[in-house]
Amino acid sequence: MAKKTKKLKIKIQPLGYVNKPAVEFLRSTLSNIFGDVEVLKPLPHNEFCYDRFRRKYISTCLLKSFDVDDVTLFVTEHDLFADMMNFVFGEAELNGKRAIISLYRLKPEFYGSKDDDLFFQRVLKEAVHELGHVLGLVHCKNPKCVMHFSNSILDTDFKEWRYCDDCMKKLSKLGMEVNFSKI
Numbered sequence: 001m002a003k004k005t006k007k008l009k010i011k012i013q014p015l016g017y018v019n020k021p022a023v024e025f026l027r028s029t030l031s032n033i034f035g036d037v038e039v040l041k042p043l044p045h046n047e048f049c050y051d052r053f054r055r056k057y058i059s060t061c062l063l064k065s066f067d068v069d070d071v072t073l074f075v076t077e078h079d080l081f082a083d084m085m086n087f088v089f090g091e092a093e094l095n096g097k098r099a100i101i102s103l104y105r106l107k108p109e110f111y112g113s114k115d116d117d118l119f120f121q122r123v124l125k126e127a128v129h130e131l132g133h134v135l136g137l138v139h140c141k142n143p144k145c146v147m148h149f150s151n152s153i154l155d156t157d158f159k160e161w162r163y164c165d166d167c168m169k170k171l172s173k174l175g176m177e178v179n180f181s182k183i
């Protein structure tokens with residue numbers, strides 16, 4: 001008998017203006033990997049989450065400041081920071097519903113170059129990483145696994161955009177259906 005698996009339903013919630021091709025890329029790739037993906041109309045950032053001194057949003061604050069029904073991936077072009085970390089690429093609720101990624105430090109322009117393919121790959125990796133936390137995955141020791149913690153963009157560029165075999169096993173134990181064969 002086939003094992004019952006759950007497909008994830010994901011909503012992408014842009015905050016403020018977000019690069020349209022990146023959002024469309026996320027919609028199509030994430031729907032191939034996870035299942036149903038819907039892009040919502042942009043919402044403004046909650047300004048009480050803005051730190052004027054650091055000129056960044058507090059990711060945890062933004063994450064908690066929106067009510068959600070389904071798994072929701074917030075996407076912002078602004079820089080984020082959290083707790084003791086000077087900046088974060090994203091944050092998510094472990095086994096929760098909310099995840100957020102910032103495109104700010106994923107843009108090759110931030111490091112003085114231009115490469116749309118590289119940008120899109122980074123956006124996908126960070127999205128798959130944060131959604132992995134939502135599904136219950138913690139950080140993985142395998143530096144090639146998308147669940148490896150990215151201290152800098154070099155870690156992000158080094159890792160692949162998929163979960164390693166160990167992480168895939170954990171997901172299948174949790175009954176989650178994830179499919180990397182369509183992209």
Ligand SMILES: [Zn+2]
Nearest residue numbers: 129133139149
């Ligand atoms: Zn993480």
Ligand SMILES: [Zn+2]
Nearest residue numbers: 140145164167
């Ligand atoms: Zn892994």
